[in-house]
């Protein structure tokens with residue numbers, strides 16, 4: 059078994075690592091405090107080809123695989139998970155197009171990602187984990203569909219020029235009645251609310267989007283009618299390794315900050331790292347960060363190898379998110395009172411980590427997926 063990254067992966071890792079230290083770390087606290095989308099940083103990343111990594115080269119992407127994306131996601135999230143999400147979310151939005159888009163749909167919408175942003179709109183005010191319970195409706199018309207519904211927590215909706223929207227085309231058919239649509243933001247009836255105030259990852263935006271009698275042409279249908287739910291689940295298998303990698307980045311940063319502090323700070327005449335209660339925290343943080351990284355790389359590698367990875371993607375996502383949250387809390391503890399101050403970076407890690415246990419399927423939902431996969435039902 060070979061654990062080394064290939065030359066392309068090492069090159070993009072080094073670029074992302076350097077970018078995180080030079081361009082993200084110095085401004086992360088400021089964007090977090092102001093809670094504004096970091097356009098300047100994101101455009102620098104776009105110019106360095108750190109965006110749209112999984113988009114084929116013919117559509118101005120980098121044509122890289124899931125493992126390369128995970129490697130970049132870890133490095134950028136080490137700098138700031140919120141800014142990392144701003145840079146990498148287009149790669150999630152590209153997935154349904156890559157999985158099931160027609161050549162015309164890919165040409166139009168992947169090109170929009172090259173210059174801008176897209177959003178992935180599944181969650182609704184009354185349906186998050188239970189995605190099959192969405193109430194948005196796409197009723198057939200003579201020329202296509204009439205879309206009505208309300209989506210919430212849609213990342214980058216304020217910046218997006220289009221949305222991948224999941225809606226029911228056959229409400230009586232449950233999850234098999236859901237279809238996916240490509241919806242241009244400038245269509246009449248599309249309305250984006252102001253960004254929701256958030257606890258963490260505050261540089262990244264999320265907002266409600268309302269669709270009121272939006273008339274869609276037939277070509278807006280992504281994939282076949284009734285295949286939207288399956289498509290959403292296939293997207294999750296491919297995107298969860300990236301979100302897991304955000305967790306690895308946060309967990310690693312928490313470890314690095316804690317190690318740095320514990321080797322400087324003294325109490326009772328000794329460096330605090332030599333008090334076993336603190337030293338063991340560092341050991342545990344290192345162990346969990348590395349285990350999360352290995353789970354993440356395996357789940358991503360499976361995507362690139364064309365292997366089913368539903369179970370491993372759930373393992374990686376839940377373990378990495380839970381490890382990031384745990385490590386960030388422990389890092390705050392290692393810093394003592396200073397850990398609770400906004401003048402040190404670890405309280406932000408704690409706020410940024412929390413949402414990793416919620417979006418892209420909560421940690422509980424990952425465990426329900428594991429149980430289903432392990433027991434076959």
Ligand SMILES: Cc1cc2nc3c(=O)[nH]c(=O)nc-3n(C[C@H](O)[C@H](O)[C@H](O)COP(=O)(O)OP(=O)(O)OC[C@H]3O[C@@H](n4cnc5c(N)ncnc54)[C@H](O)[C@@H]3O)c2cc1C
Nearest residue numbers: 178179180181185186187211212213264417418419420422
């Ligand atoms: C910052 C942010 C960005 C987001 N970005 C997007 C986006 O871009 N696109 C998008 O579509 N959505 C997005 N979401 C929504 C996110 O995916 C949902 O919040 C998440 O799936 C949980 O859904 P919910 O909030 O409705 O919680 P609920 O589904 O109501 O869950 C509430 C609690 O019950 C638990 N629970 C529910 N069902 C079960 C069960 N069967 N077993 C055990 N526990 C269960 C959950 O784990 C959770 O703890 C985002 C959310 C946030 C906070």
